[in-house]
Amino acid sequence: MSRLSIAHRTAYKYNRRVTLSYNEARMTPLSDAQQVVLESAVKVSPTQAAVSTYRDYWGTRVTAFDMQMPHDHLEVISSITVEVHRSERTPAEADIVGWDVMTSDEVTDRFSDWVPQSQLTGPGEEVLALIPGVVAGKNPHDAAMAVFEWMRGEMTYMSGSTAVTTNAEEAWGQRQGVCQDLAHLAIGALRSCGIPARYVSGYLHPRSSAAIGESVAGQSHAWLEFWDGDWRSWDPTNHKPAGDFHITVARGRDYRDVPPLKGILSGGGGSDLSVTVEITRLA
Numbered sequence: 238m239s240r241l242s243i244a245h246r247t248a249y250k251y252n253r254r255v256t257l258s259y260n261e262a263r264m265t266p267l268s269d270a271q272q273v274v275l276e277s278a279v280k281v282s283p284t285q286a287a288v289s290t291y292r293d294y295w296g297t298r299v300t301a302f303d304m305q306m307p308h309d310h311l312e313v314i315s316s317i318t319v320e321v322h323r324s325e326r327t328p329a330e331a332d333i334v335g336w337d338v339m340t341s342d343e344v345t346d347r348f349s350d351w352v353p354q355s356q357l358t359g360p361g362e363e364v365l366a367l368i369p370g371v372v373a374g375k376n377p378h379d380a381a382m383a384v385f386e387w388m389r390g391e392m393t394y395m396s397g398s399t400a401v402t403t404n405a406e407e408a409w410g411q412r413q414g415v416c417q418d419l420a421h422l423a424i425g426a427l428r429s430c431g432i433p434a435r436y437v438s439g440y441l442h443p444r445s446s447a448a449i450g451e452s453v454a455g456q457s458h459a460w461l462e463f464w465d466g467d468w469r470s471w472d473p474t475n476h477k478p479a480g481d482f483h484i485t486v487a488r489g490r491d492y493r494d495v496p497p498l499k500g501i502l503s504g505g506g507g508s509d510l511s512v513t514v515e516i517t518r519l520a
Contacts, residue, residue, distance in 0.1 A: 238322040239481040240275075240520035243440050243455065245315040246513045247498050253506035254307045260500030264315035265298040266439065266486050276318040283308050295494055297487040313498060317484075318519070325470065325478035333378045334466040339431050348433035348464060350490060357491035358436075360425035361406030368426050377432055377465040384426045389476050392419055401492060416459040417492050419473040424461050424491070433464040435488050438495040441472075442482035442516045455516030457497060458483070 245264055268274045279300045281288055286302040293299050304311075338344060345352065360368075371387045372380035395413040405425040408418035420436055427434040441458035460472040460479055470479035479485075487495035 238320065238520070239442070239518060240318065240320045241440075241442055241482070241484060242517040242519055243315070243317040243319070243484065244513075244515045245317075245440070245457075245497075246312070246511075247314075248310065248312040248511045250310050250509045250511075251308075251505040252508060253504055254309050255304075255311075255502045255504045256307050257303070257305050258308075258311070258500055258502035259303040260301070260311070260313075260498065262300040262302075262313050262315070262498050263297050263438070263487050263495055264313070264317075264497055265300065266317060266319050266484050267296065267298070267488075269485070271323045272319055272321045272485060274317065274319050276316070278316045280314045280316075282310070282312040282314075295487065295489050297489075297495060307504075319484050320520075321481045321484060323470075323479060323481055323483070325480070328378055328465070328467065328469070330376075332466050333376050336377065336431070338466075339377055344433075351433035351435050351464070352428055352431065354425060354428055355490040355493070357404045357493060358421050358425035358428060359404060359406060360409060360422055360429065364406070364409055364422070364426060365429055368429050371426075372430050378469075380430060381427055381432055381463050381465060381469075381471070384423060385471055385473060385476065388419065388423055388426070388473055392422065392473075394419065394474055401496070416472075416474040420459045420461045421491055423471070423473045424463075427461075427463050435462050436491050436495065437462055437470070437479070437485055437488050438492070438497070439486040440484040440514060440516065442484075442518065445482055447518055449518050449520065452515050452517040455514040457514060459492070462488070 286304045288302040393413040399414045405421040408414035424434040462468050489495040
């Protein structure tokens with residue numbers, strides 16, 4: 238178990254005044270069986286913004302705000318305290334469904350959002366030709382593990398090597414990417430053999446050895462969850478299941494469903510962006 242405090246600040250300084258804008262922030266973690274949000278607040282500047290909240294189709298808490306007046310900057314600060322208590326375990330054989338169940342109409346209908354490829358997860362013809370050999374003769378769980386091990390030998394994490402619009406096929410073509418790309422490629426590979434998989438965005442405390450009360454530069458992070466009879470997590474960047482230092486904010490088909498901040502505006506003429514994430518272990 239860990240208790241973590243997260244301060245996430247995103248700020249835009251516009252080159253020219255923006256006349257109006259509409260924005261959505263997905264920065265508030267989920268409360269579920271593995272984590273509980275103890276405190277949460279999202280503050281927006283300029284303070285004249287009209288702010289509301291809602292749950293989107295995927296269950297993510299969205300802070301929506303529009304500014305119907307001229308402004309030359311935008312700042313969003315999310316302050317969170319969350320308690321995480323994950324318990325990943327190796328599943329027993331009896332817990333894993335067979336391929337007959339995985340391909341049944343019931344499962345296909347139930348997970349209709351998580352099996353078809355999305356815009357960013359299609360891995361391309363080369364990967365689609367390789368995956369059958371990677372998973373041959375394995376049950377769905379072992380097949381997923383084999384995909385992750387195969388990716389570990391093929392892909393390299395490289396900061397700054399891709400953009401948020403990069404898809405899995407493009408990341409595979411250069412054999413490198415960031416956490417988002419590794420998650421997309423793994424999801425695409427799993428979906429190609431009929432295993433439901435979903436994209437997870439959130440935060441990661443990068444240093445488990447940090448003392449209680451010590452603040453460190455954290456990071457937004459991406460990993461995935463796949464279903465083999467139950468939902469299980471996997472972080473392909475760190476090659477392990479999500480643990481007590483992973484904080485889930487949102488789930489979706491790919492990054493496009495869960496961006497931390499997006500919006501439309503009139504004016505601006507470009508901007509300077511500043512993003513910081515600070516995480517403090519409280520327990």
